[in-house]
Amino acid sequence: MMNSPQYKALFEHFEKIKNLHLREFFSQEKNRFKEFSLVFESTLIDYSKHRITAETKKLLIEFAVASGLKESIEFLFHGKKINTTENRSVLHTALRNRTNTPVVLNGIDVMPEINAVLHKIKLFTEQVRSGEHIGFTGKGITDIVNIGIGGSDLGPKMVTHALAHYSKKGLKVHFVSNIDSTHLSETLRNLRPETTLFIIASKTFTTDETMTNAHSARSWFLSCGAKEDDIAKHFVAVSTNFPATTEFGINPDNVFIFWDWVGGRFSLWSAIGLPIALSVGFENFVELLEGAEAMDLHFRYTEFENNIPVILALLDIWYINFFGTESHAILPYSEYLRLLPAYLQQAEMESNGKFVRKNGGRVVWNTASVIWGQPGTDSQHSFFQLLHQGTRLIPCDFIAAARSHDPLGSHQEKLMANFFAQTEALMQGKTEDEARGELEAAKMSEDAIEQLLPHKVFEGNRPSTTILMEELTPRSL
Ligand code: F6P
Numbered sequence: 306m307m308n309s310p311q312y313k314a315l316f317e318h319f320e321k322i323k324n325l326h327l328r329e330f331f332s333q334e335k336n337r338f339k340e341f342s343l344v345f346e347s348t349l350i351d352y353s354k355h356r357i358t359a360e361t362k363k364l365l366i367e368f369a370v371a372s373g374l375k376e377s378i379e380f381l382f383h384g385k386k387i388n389t390t391e392n393r394s395v396l397h398t399a400l401r402n403r404t405n406t407p408v409v410l411n412g413i414d415v416m417p418e419i420n421a422v423l424h425k426i427k428l429f430t431e432q433v434r435s436g437e438h439i440g441f442t443g444k445g446i447t448d449i450v451n452i453g454i455g456g457s458d459l460g461p462k463m464v465t466h467a468l469a470h471y472s473k474k475g476l477k478v479h480f481v482s483n484i485d486s487t488h489l490s491e492t493l494r495n496l497r498p499e500t501t502l503f504i505i506a507s508k509t510f511t512t513d514e515t516m517t518n519a520h521s522a523r524s525w526f527l528s529c530g531a532k533e534d535d536i537a538k539h540f541v542a543v544s545t546n547f548p549a550t551t552e553f554g555i556n557p558d559n560v561f562i563f564w565d566w567v568g569g570r571f572s573l574w575s576a577i578g579l580p581i582a583l584s585v586g587f588e589n590f591v592e593l594l595e596g597a598e599a600m601d602l603h604f605r606y607t608e609f610e611n612n613i614p615v616i617l618a619l620l621d622i623w624y625i626n627f628f629g630t631e632s633h634a635i636l637p638y639s640e641y642l643r644l645l646p647a648y649l650q651q652a653e654m655e656s657n658g659k660f661v662r663k664n665g666g667r668v669v670w671n672t673a674s675v676i677w678g679q680p681g682t683d684s685q686h687s688f689f690q691l692l693h694q695g696t697r698l699i700p701c702d703f704i705a706a707a708r709s710h711d712p713l714g715s716h717q718e719k720l721m722a723n724f725f726a727q728t729e730a731l732m733q734g735k736t737e738d739e740a741r742g743e744l745e746a747a748k749m750s751e752d753a754i755e756q757l758l759p760h761k762v763f764e765g766n767r768p769s770t771t772i773l774m775e776e777l778t779p780r781s782l
Contacts, residue, residue, distance in 0.1 A: 505555070
């Protein structure tokens with residue numbers, strides 16, 4: 306693609322605009338916010354604070370079209386085997402296909418199977434949450450321990466945390482992933498086997514960390530007075546490898562299956578989402594699926610000019626390949642979204658962290674950024690210094706919900722004030738004149754001002770996307 310006319314046009318355009326400042330863009334283009342923002346349901350995506358012009362956007366879209374993105378999107382939704390190294394389809398979109406339009410794979414519609422597992426999740430979730438499902442001493446379940454790693458941990462853990470507002474009181478969900486025994490031991494320390502339910506979550510059911518933790522959890526359970534027969538009430542499995550689950554000793558009725566066409570990092574919408582459904586209830590889990598489906602439809606059918614995932618991806622390509630950026634910060638201004646950066650690390654870096662092309666050749670441009678981040682406002686007091694005044698250019702995503710689930714005094718107003726102020730400050734910076742004005746107003750001597758001035762200047766021109774939800778719900782998440 307680097308030799309394509311579209312790439313060359315982008316390169317020539319980059320040379321022309323690379324030194325322009327966002328301040329200039331905003332002062333010259335009165336409609337900039339309107340032109341570079343989109344609304345999806347009740348979420349605003351503002352990408353006006355990026356170092357782009359209308360021409361950049363046009364050229365990036367031409368580049369995407371010439372690269373075959375339109376065709377690739379259809380291949381994805383049609384179940385073409387785009388995972389060429391494993392010869393598999395990538396059909397997690399079918400898991401949230403709530404309209405139930407047939408999704409045919411190898412001549413068979415996968416929807417009936419998906420719906421059967423969803424029904425099983427519904428029944429089990431209701432039994433556990435209502436107290437009907439009882440442990441070996443006749444008591445209901447109070448604690449759920451999900452044992453899994455990678456996609457079998459990060460997705461359900463992030464969502465369960467993000468939707469804690471909707472969780473059932475008295476039913477706590479824990480996540481154990483690390484092979485470091487501290488993780489399991491510290492989790493089990495205050496739990497009682499008779500009221501604990503283990504979910505062994507592994508696509509392959511061979512991952513060493515998960516199997517080691519699962520065996521240790523079973524030993525702990527049996528060493529506390531339970532019998533082999535009691536395992537059925539306290540251990541369930543989620544996997545694509547049904548034989549291995551029964552070999553482990555899980556009752557076949559307690560196995561929730563999914564399929565090899567669900568990538569691990571995209572599995573939270575499959576039965577891997579069982580801890581989510583247990584925590585927030587089946588209806589809320591379905592809302593999560595419906596929200597994802599709405600975005601799938603938007604992604605599939607919206608022209609690239611207004612297509613949110615496409616535009617955000619093209620911005621990444623713009624910065625990585627033309628500005629040479631190395632990392633991308635995810636900054637949720639929400640405690641509920643604390644685990645989002647970790648989840649996105651796998652989604653992005655495991656998906657795109659490759660130097661080999663599909664055809665086996667070497668990639669000659671840079672692939673995905675290093676994804677990192679922490680919630681605001683904590684991060685403002687740790688690494689924001691480098692974002693504002695460091696030598697590197699780091700595009701940032703600021704994410705927040707306008708309405709708090711936990712209103713308290715002026716907290717939300719202050720949170721949102723910080724949220725908006727930071728994106729503005731990154732964009733505007735502080736010129737020498739502005740910094741001098743501030744120091745003069747503080748009645749500093751001329752000598753002191755001269756000495757301090759370089760340290761008070763912020764170059765600005767640091768790009769960010771603002772993603773603002775009305776409220777954090779299963780659907781908007
Ligand atoms: O280490 C890679 C990986 O295969 C991830 O892709 C996956 O999410 C994780 O390990 C866990 O795999 P499994 O669900 O099969 O235990």
